[in-house]
Amino acid sequence: MTPRRRRRGLIERVRHRTPRYLAQFAALRLVHLLGARELEFPLLPDDLADSQSLPPFSPPAAPGRPLRIGWLTIPPGPGSGGHTTQFRMMQAAERAGMRNTLLLYDRHAGDLADRIDTIRTSWPWLSADIRPVPPEIRGFDALVATSWPTAHVLARRGREGQRAYFIQDYEPYFSPRGAEYALAEDTYRFGFRNIALGQMVRDCLRDEAGVGSDLVPFGCDTEVYALQEHGQRRRGVVLYARQGTDRRGFTLAMRALEVFHGRLPSEPIHVYGDALSDAPFPVVSHGNLTPSELNDLYSTVTAGLALSFTNISLVAEEMLAAGVVPVVNDSALARADMPNPHVAWALPTPHALADALVAAVARPDLDAHAAEVAQSVIGRSWHETEQQVVRILADTITPSPHSTG
Template structure:
């Protein structure tokens, strides 16, 4: 009965009076009225508490943490047992793709891996494994839940700040603990509790591997630690120029629910771009978004090969990120797309590429740069593509395997 009363109260707060509901319907339509209802329900029912990606019991504290290490190193005559604590990946997730490349490299080196899924919301492990098998078929690792324990491993790697907390709390057997850091994750939040909890993970004493100079120098400056550093890669076997494709469009990777991806600014910039270039095709992939003030072709989630096909129809692309540089930036470049990115010293740290147009992060600044990129003379596709480092992910993979072996076997 209490649930019914709560829902009734939500309804009263949303509608208020019939007159107000009619005004909302006229001004914002049924979708606007529904959004108002969701907002009120979110506040009234305390849904904000679900935004914390950890249970209280899984929060570690660097000031009291004392984690045991093995008494000796493992003999090199047997393969390592390596655990990887990850959140369940969504199809095509870029961060998971990068991490799972490291898993594949570790397996190719002859070691055994286990993916330990941390799901704050208790999803079905069978369905989560099915996503991994379908989207990352090269991964052979066993998949199990962290609820079954973090045991039987020589080393375990945390893949995000919440996974680092889980490893610190649940991985209490003697083992080597590492942390593969793809971004400075406190920046994902306003200054507050989540910021502090994310930042504290860098003080847990795990061996930290920073992906790129932006992460490394931020860890040095903000936390005072010296991580191992490896470099970004790009799968140039997938992202490449396909001959004979007319380029008539621009493209955006849209993640509206992820603030660091700058979707609001990108949408406003594309609206201005469309007014100046009404004949240009606008392509959006990643998430399907509603209420666009301009015509666009929406592709939703795409496989890498599908994405490369799309890139090869575009002259220019928007690659937005307000923390570490987005992987899509080099993927677009490798396919011959002139990239417009929001300018920031952190982004430039890992992408010193002359074919990127660094734009002021404003609607007008981005729109102007996109217009220049779109109208630039054609014919430099090959030069753009050849500017991308051709080593792929081999250095990062080799670095991760080497560091794991150093930890487990000793130098």
């Protein structure tokens, strides 16, 4: 083929593409050519640990002062549900007289002041000191990993203190079967005291990784998320958009909403979280919302998509608290910690999910049903979870005579 014909062919292929598509395609090609996907790996090479060859550490003597706890975490973005839950546990420890430090692990050494500002702005109630993870972590009575990368960092850099692992999901499932899957799964064998949030995590640790754990229950924030009356009929549906997190089913959700819009075009579709600029149907895009703003939005809609292909999303029960019917992909993993009868379970296909949304908005008794849905979670909170985590941490540092951890 001559250069002239190649140029004509290229022009023909791209002339009907949008500028956004062309920019995305060029960026994708550049990522491939430069091997930039290597930068997505969340750990520096020296921070990789191995359960078969762990560095030594020194457990401290029982202190005669307030306990000092270091919590290792990846820097969060605004609205991160997993970080919100972790920070709740930290505040409970603070109320119990413990002294907390949040140790940020940033593989790419981003601007620390910017990271701290995000945390202080998004979680202004968090009172812990915030520091970067040092090359050697000392001066703590206990250190807590909160994700598989931070478990590796703790194993490699933690030099003293008892070690615990607050586990909110079975994180090997975040990756295809391969190296990252194996590295994530190995963290559960590091010998830390595993604290499993919910039945699904406890069962997967036992059945998949062959390790035990302390079970603490899922909670729900029913102080912020609650039924509100606006004097107007509820209309439409809502989606929490997480485009870069495949286990939250964004691509599937968008196709389901497209089918839903084709069947009920007058029903509004609200999206929060990631901003959408090119949806194939009309959307009301809200971007990131504070919890109180989100509860206000929930009070106006009938149903929402709360997809999760590992542990159940916190979004599902928060929707229930506000009177919204959560439509969730039917899965034994998601069902393990969500026995509520008002969840609309559906096969994870576009049409099955759209059917569940249509059924929810087509009810003749929307307001009465919203009140019934909200009533089903009254009394739920994070209090029991917080108290159990605090007890486990205290027992890890100063074991009781009957401790099994």
